[in-house]
Amino acid sequence: SKAQSQAKTRRSKRFLQSRQPKLTEDQKSSMIIRGGNTSQTVSQALKDVYALKKPNAVLYKRKNMVRPFDDSTALEFFSKKSDCSLFLFGSHNKKRPNNLIFGRMFDFHVLDMFELGIERFVSLRDVKTDTCPEGTKPLLVFAGELFETDREHQRLRSLLTDFFCGPRVSAVRLAGLEHVLHFTALEGKIYMRSYKVLLKKSGCRTPRIQLQDMGPSFDFVMRRNHMASDDLYKTAHRQPRGVKPKKKKNISHDAFGTRLGRLHMQKQDLDKLQTRKMKGLRKRRGEQTAETAAAAAKAPRTDE
Amino acid sequence: MASCSVEDVLTKAERDEAEKLKGITVNKELDLEFDPGNLLAFDKNRIDTREFKDNKREDFLRSLARDNTQLLINEVWKLPTERVEEIIVAKLPDPTTSLPREKPAPKPKPPTKWEQFAKLKGIQKKKKTNLVWDEVHKEWRRRWGYKRAKDDTKEWLIEVPENADPSEDQFAKRNKAKKERVAKNEYNRLKNIARAQKIKVPGMGLAPTPRQSKAELAQAVNVAKISTASVGKFQDNLPKEKTPKNTGKKRKFQPLIGDFSSEKQKQLDLLKVMDSKKPRLDITKAVNKQMREEDRDSAQKSKKGFGKKGRRGNMSGKGKGKAGGKGKAKKGKGQKPHMKQGKR
Numbered sequence: 298s299k300a301q302s303q304a305k306t307r308r309s310k311r312f313l314q315s316r317q318p319k320l321t322e323d324q325k326s327s328m329i330i331r332g333g334n335t336s337q338t339v340s341q342a343l344k345d346v347y348a349l350k351k352p353n354a355v356l357y358k359r360k361n362m363v364r365p366f367d368d369s370t371a372l373e374f375f376s377k378k379s380d381c382s383l384f385l386f387g388s389h390n391k392k393r394p395n396n397l398i399f400g401r402m403f404d405f406h407v408l409d410m411f412e413l414g415i416e417r418f419v420s421l422r423d424v425k426t427d428t429c430p431e432g433t434k435p436l437l438v439f440a441g442e443l444f445e446t447d448r449e450h451q452r453l454r455s456l457l458t459d460f461f462c463g464p465r466v467s468a469v470r471l472a473g474l475e476h477v478l479h480f481t482a483l484e485g486k487i488y489m490r491s492y493k494v495l496l497k498k499s500g501c502r503t504p505r506i507q508l509q510d511m512g513p514s515f516d517f518v519m520r521r522n523h524m525a526s527d528d529l530y531k532t533a534h535r536q537p538r539g540v541k542p543k544k545k546k547n548i549s550h551d552a553f554g555t556r557l558g559r560l561h562m563q564k565q566d567l568d569k570l571q572t573r574k575m576k577g578l579r580k581r582r583g584e585q586t587a588e589t590a591a592a593a594a595k596a597p598r599t600d601e
Numbered sequence: 602m603a604s605c606s607v608e609d610v611l612t613k614a615e616r617d618e619a620e621k622l623k624g625i626t627v628n629k630e631l632d633l634e635f636d637p638g639n640l641l642a643f644d645k646n647r648i649d650t651r652e653f654k655d656n657k658r659e660d661f662l663r664s665l666a667r668d669n670t671q672l673l674i675n676e677v678w679k680l681p682t683e684r685v686e687e688i689i690v691a692k693l694p695d696p697t698t699s700l701p702r703e704k705p706a707p708k709p710k711p712p713t714k715w716e717q718f719a720k721l722k723g724i725q726k727k728k729k730t731n732l733v734w735d736e737v738h739k740e741w742r743r744r745w746g747y748k749r750a751k752d753d754t755k756e757w758l759i760e761v762p763e764n765a766d767p768s769e770d771q772f773a774k775r776n777k778a779k780k781e782r783v784a785k786n787e788y789n790r791l792k793n794i795a796r797a798q799k800i801k802v803p804g805m806g807l808a809p810t811p812r813q814s815k816a817e818l819a820q821a822v823n824v825a826k827i828s829t830a831s832v833g834k835f836q837d838n839l840p841k842e843k844t845p846k847n848t849g850k851k852r853k854f855q856p857l858i859g860d861f862s863s864e865k866q867k868q869l870d871l872l873k874v875m876d877s878k879k880p881r882l883d884i885t886k887a888v889n890k891q892m893r894e895e896d897r898d899s900a901q902k903s904k905k906g907f908g909k910k911g912r913r914g915n916m917s918g919k920g921k922g923k924a925g926g927k928g929k930a931k932k933g934k935g936q937k938p939h940m941k942q943g944k945r
Contacts, residue, residue, distance in 0.1 A: 403701055404705050436674075454643075462639055501703035504674065537706035556750070
């Protein structure tokens with residue numbers, strides 16, 4: 298590509314290649330940006346979310362006079378420079394106190410943005426329990442029928458899943474499921490709680506769950522939002538051809554686990570089938586007369 | 602008595618089972634939707650707002666979270682497990698929630714010239730080993746690269762072939778051949794890249810390099826000048842610019858002693874032309890050419906006249922010199938007797 302032709306060293310070429318679009322993408326990085334004026338709550342909230350997302354996040358602590366809803370070019374520039382597709386922007390002013398904007402990008406342009414106001418916030422520092430190690434994949438739970446019925450809530454649910462879901466793994470250590478994030482939607486407010494999962498003994502193999510308060514907890518109120526148009530959203534979801542494995546057709550399994558397939562044949566005349574010729578079983582002339590004689594002899598005997 | 606005890610045993614067993622499962626069972630009106638690939642669960646049940654009062658809110662949320670997490674953990678525990686280095690690990694299926702991509706899907710690279718050819722001919726790629734046995738050095742060496750097995754530039758003895766010049770340096774010849782091969786390979790690689798990205802590769806000497814010499818810049822200017830629809834015929838010169846005199850086709854001369862029959866034929870054709878009565882001069886073409894020249898010069902004169910009245914004296918001198926030069930240079934077919942010589 299053009300950018301790659303500008304690379305003068307092998308290291309820079311590798312770096313640029315890692316930023317190229319790929320068939321299956323790596324985990325999304327997020328940038329956590331501090332806005333023009335932030336309150337203590339917002340600063341602490343940004344730090345806590347950064348702690349949650351640690352290896353794949355960058356925190357921009359300096360004040361950035363950006364208004365995402367008016368002009369998103371600055372955000373897009375940051376995203377291009379740091380190769381981050383998720384962002385969290387925190388600001389505070391009289392009209393919108395303790396404001397957090399969660400957003401995601403597609404192709405370095407803003408896809409969705411949701412503005413949430415913090416009504417109540419309990420920080421990591423205030424809750425004095427052990428935290429999970431960095432980079433654990435959290436369990437995500439969404440509760441509330443609003444997440445199903447309301448279109449904005451649906452999009453917000455998708456955005457929060459994207460933001461907090463963590464790396465895509467093929468297998469997970471059963472003892473390592475320690476962190477759960479629980480989102481409840483009720484009457485236009487979102488309650489986000491974070492708990493540490495304790496696996497207790499129960500009678501059977503599956504453990505009994507006990508939860509311990511941990512981590513940041515937020516009471517959000519929904520403010521403005523910017524949702525992507527339907528066709529842009531659809532384009533963003535389009536997967537390239539190589540990703541889905543091709544399904545092998547005509548393979549089925551029966552109840553015993555045997556693998557079955559179907560063969561389609563032309564119509565056959567069963568009388569004229571070419572089967573195996575067993576020469577030894579073929580009737581010879583001498584035997585034939587003896588058999589008929591025996592059959593004839595038998596028949597009158599039965600009659601009697 | 603025995604039947605009673607059997608029944609007792611059975612009921613007791615049932616109760617024990619229920620007790621065991623009590624720990625992990627959760628009653629919900631609607632089942633949750635699970636996505637084990639993402640460790641995600643969605644609870645659609647209605648939340649009772651009465652229980653959601655300020656003082657009891659945290660407890661309510663915690664108990665709700667506990668129930669939902671229990672159900673999700675039950676789902677995850679149902680997945681097939683395997684043992685990886687003494688750790689029990691559950692294999693996750695593919696995630697079912699579709700999330701948008703970060704960047705658009707990559708476009709497949711267009712195949713290179715070789716790849717197209719291979720596809721056409723049905724040539725398959727054969728996997729080759731990295732190391733090859735080198736008989737000379739009696740060891741395993743790379744197939745290509747540093748210290749490879751058959752490196753013909755590294756031989757200490759080369760036999761001079763029979764038809765070769767005895768004073769030729771065979772070692773230098775091999776080195777040069779290798780350099781040429783490397784350069785050709787690099788050139789083809791760059792052409793493949795240019796074709797893939799549809800970048801137009803400029804001709805020799807015109808690709809912009811950071812430091813261009815005077816000659817390169819001059820060449821670039823000349824090429825730009827003739828890149829018009831009329832191949833630069835109507836492009837005016839800048840004030841101090843000189844038109845390059847050696848442009849145009851280079852005449853190729855035949856060797857002195859070459860093909861005798863063709864030479865004879867050429868000379869006979871020449872004689873035939875000289876004999877014929879038709880004039881070699883195309884009058885219309887010549888007249889048109891002269892008229893064009895006049896128009897151009899008058900246009901230049903009028904422009905100059907408007908701009909620099911004071912310097913007309915100098916200009917005329919220059920014009921004269923130029924005219925004379927031009928008159929002398931143009932000899933040959935299209936020349937006709939000069940109608941205006943001094944007034945330029």
